[in-house]
Amino acid sequence: MFYREYPPHxxxxxxxxxxxAARAPGFAHAHRVLPDNCVDILWxxxxQPGFAVGMMSSAILVASEQSVRTLAVRFKPGMARLFLATPLHAITDQRADIDLLWGRSDADRLADALWEGDASERQRLAIIERELLRRLRAAIxxxxxxxAALVQQALRALEGSGGALRVEELAAQLSVSRQHLAAQFRQHVGLSPKMFARICRFRAATAAIRTTPTPEWAQLALDCGYFDQSHLIHDFQALTATTPERFHFSNHRVA
Known part of the structure; x- marks a missing residue:
């Protein structure tokens, strides 16, 4: 499967x-998508109409029966609400057609522009960026x-700690209650602060596993903010339905 990322405007x-941009092969296949603390819009x-994929609390298996080209945008944590104009908990662990979020007229206009003519991949992505810029100006x-400002402070603190900062400590640092912080996260992020931190640790662990030929599991768990190896295994089973060892094998097996 072809996949390529570009820096945004x-x-x-x-x-x-x-x-x-991505291009799926022209035969039946499936690939696993892991939680990444981001919201995407795909065309x-x-x-089919474009659709937004909300924050994920576990891995999903995406299946395809035919060749499909995809163009998409991935938002930074806490930023998608500016462009989608909906509380993000409403689309957590699900997808929402973009015509329901943006209106059918705007959605159809963009879809038509994306796939007409012989434009290059980057030129098609620039069409998406122009629409996002228009919506950003309107939101501003x-x-x-x-x-929004409170949530961005909290996100920076959680990401800076690698997900190790406890929610009680974070709320105290921001001089708000834990309940208020959780409510704002539901609106602006789509996950609870605790789940966001959990996925931060998980992402650090998957990155370490991918780059470590022979992991020392107990030490890797501690380095990534887990209490111990059992904690690491529990999160992998909950988020991917597999173990760290199997995940490691799938990323390091010899073809």
Whole structure:
């Protein structure tokens, strides 16, 4: 499967992680998508409407029966709500057609522009970026959603700690209650602070496993913010339905 990421337009860089393109092979296949603390919007040339994929609390298996081209944008944590104008907990662990979020007229106009003519991949992605810039300007002209600044502070603290910062400590640092922080996360992120931190640790662990030929599991667990190896195994089973050892084998097996 072909997959490539591009840096976003500079004016979108504070909000967008990347724009990306993928092409699935022309035969039946499936691939596993892991939780990454991001929200994506995808457009595909298979005739279906564009759709947003909300924050994920576990891995999903994506199956395809035919060749499909995908163009997409991946938002930074806590930033998608500016562009989707909906509380993000409403689409957690599910997808929502973009015509329901943006209106059918705008959604159809964008879809038509994306797939017409012989434009290059990067030119098609630039069409998405222009629409995002238009929506960003409109969002900025309106009022910034309440709680957005607080959530961004919390996200920076959680990511900076690798997910090791306890939610009680985080709430105390921000001078808010744990309940208020959780409510704002539901609106702006789509996950609870605890689940967001859990996925931060999980992402650190998957990155370490991919780059370590022979992991020392107890030490890797501690390095990634887990209490012990059992804690690491428990999270992998919950988030991927597999073990760290099997995940390691699948990423290091010799073809």
């Amino acid at each position: 500079p004016a979108l860089a504070a909000h967008v992680e990347c724009v990306w 595909q040339d298979a005739g 002209a309106a009022a910034t959603p309440r709680g």
